[in-house]
Amino acid sequence: MGFLDKLSNAVNSATEKAKGVVDNAKASMEQKKAEKEALEAEMQQKTEEKKNEIINTILSNENNGSLFDGIDKDTLLNFTKNFYDKLLLPAKSVALSKIYMHPYIDGKDLEKVIAAVDNYDDSETPILLIKAENKQLIFITDKSLYFVLCLPENTKYMVKGKVSNDEISQIDFELGEEKSFVKCDGYTFAEFKTTKVITEDFISLTDYFTRLRNKAFDITDAEVDALIKEKIGSKIVSELKKYMVYDDEQFVYFAWGLDSLAAKDYIVCTNKQIIVLDREGFGATSNVHQFYYEDITSASTEQNSNSESLTGYLIDTAVTAATKTCDLYFSVAGAKNKIKTLYKVEAERIVAVYHEYRKAAKDAAAQPQVVVQQATEDPLAQLEKLNKLKEAGIISDEEFNAKKADLLSKI
Template sequence: MGWKDLMKNVTDKATSVAETAQAKFEEQKQLSAIKKEEQNKKMEEMNERVTEYEQELLQNILSGFSGAPCIEVEDNILDFTKDYFEKLLLPANSVSASKITMYPYSDKIQKKAQKALREYDDTETPVFQFEGNKGEFILMTPTKLYIAVAFPENQTFVANVAVDLQQVSQLGFVSTEEGYQVVCNGVELFSADNVSEFDRITIEEYVRRLEEKDFEITETQIDEVIKKKIGDNILRIIRQYVFDDELLIYFAWGMDNITAKDFVVCTNKQILMLDREMLGATKNVKQFYYEDITSMSTDQKTSGWLEFALTAAFKLCNITIYVSGAQEKIQTLYTYEAERVIRVYQEYRRSIKQDERNARQVVVQQSAPAEDDVFTKLEKLNKLKEAGILTEEEFDEKKAELLAQM
């Protein structure tokens, strides 16, 4: 075979291989297009079924409406929710394990809602959100209740509906063997397993208060809720350092040590810092009465880049307490926990100052009648002198005695 024939043979084979490859590519392309078309069709069918399920779910919820809304939102809903978050939800709460997010910390609720809810009105401020399993949740704004639930046929799809609060006659959180069942107008929405006792107490109490319009949170109520959350073992330790008439106003866990459980307690009289071993033995206790604290501040000072990165990422900080020239630290709290400790201190410190001012005013007011009484007697003496009953010398003598009482 000559050179030309050899080259032609090679070229023909190369052409044949290229044509075969091109044919297979075209075939694969067509198969991919068919497969994609089938997938799109299935997706459209699934979306249609999800839409039908959403309509059915919404209809069931509306059908269960009794005619009277259980929550009639007042103008002060945001102020009350902020107050509730600080005084009843935040104390002794396990932030990382909580399924509740509440105003004023609504940023992450907004982001999740914008992504998961088609009908979400992002001009409204989220009031609270409660999460279930597999991305399910309920979200309440001042006008609506948004519901996101897993589609029963395929739980990778999420169905969501929006219900006007005026058409919600029941919003319940029911304990079951599997966990916690969220119910609206008698319709079971989703389950939430591994719900902490913290969340169970706070979400049920929050909804109850909204339903009953019970917006006043007293120190005694705060004390009762904190005691339920922290349990008897921690309470026994605290009772060693507080008087019987003291009320627990705030409690936060420290996170600076893996082998020890630190915590800080604010009562209506003092701040108590405890460094506790995991087995329950207290090894370090510090007490600061509010009238003895000169100031408090937060800081994010860290000893290395890794610790600094963790502190910044999880929004952690320390509290420094200044007492008679000395400094003490409460180690590593979440920033909003540390800020709450400082606000509690400021509130009671201000109250103490006000009580001192009131006491001084009472003393001044009590002394005023004595002066008024002296002037009254002087007037009477003067009238007696003018009437000739007292001589000038007798008048001067009595006058000197009265003036000496001032």
């Protein structure tokens, strides 16, 4: 065999080997693709089975009415907003909490939720959004409960479903050491990793749904005051009491600041004033600013400077991210005071509190003063008393006659 023949054979052999390698790689890729498609099909089947299990179990459970049974939509929306403003938001980290309530569910966030859930009905009104790890969520509207949950066998796959509120009479939030659970009429349909945030959020959610079940819609100033004191602790309460001079002064709102490195800054609203405490030099020095409502001529945020329009703040808040930072301005005696350490939803809550108590102060000042006249004793009865004093020798005849003449002139 000549050199050229040997060279040709070598080339052919190399070509065959290369072809074999390519064929093997192709076969391997096709096998992996087939395995991936098989796994995908298996997981999709499992997600469908899990979705049906959750929905069918909830539907089969005996319930005693709907989730918002006997509560009209306006009452539900008003209570939800009040609960968030007065009980959930004060002294709570907006950036950490995973609870979002009407009307503060961000527009962009809502778009993502709608894209994630199954068969969303855009005629519904969002009430409550709960987020958890691995992009899990529970989304409750005025008509339905939506869920997006991890498949237990593979958390990369999501179980998505929807149940009418009419099929649920009670939802509960149960805390555990490692896992915490969400239950519909006793059935556990979701479980999340127990964290400090989940613990605080579940306590708030339990309070919210308990109040709804009991139709306890009124949130008193005393309740708000007690809750804020519990959240911020006795040390800060004692510090703030130094600047609260009225016996009936109560906490109505509290927000932690954002800028502190070594110590917490904060701003507090009472029913009399707004107190701002900021620290310098890593907490070594603190500055306290007090603004009484009757002294504040205007309050606004940087995004919406129309301080006369409270409606503007609430609408603006509903369509912007709760975790966006915002500057807050107070005008007092012609001077503009700027506060930079707040989230937007917190700043706008303070503006709303200002408007409420500023209006109350104006209304109280405008009330007509009632002059109370003390009742005068009948002149004849007084004359009889004077006569007894004269007979007892306590007053002279001259004094008696002078008083008698004065009293007779009034008859």
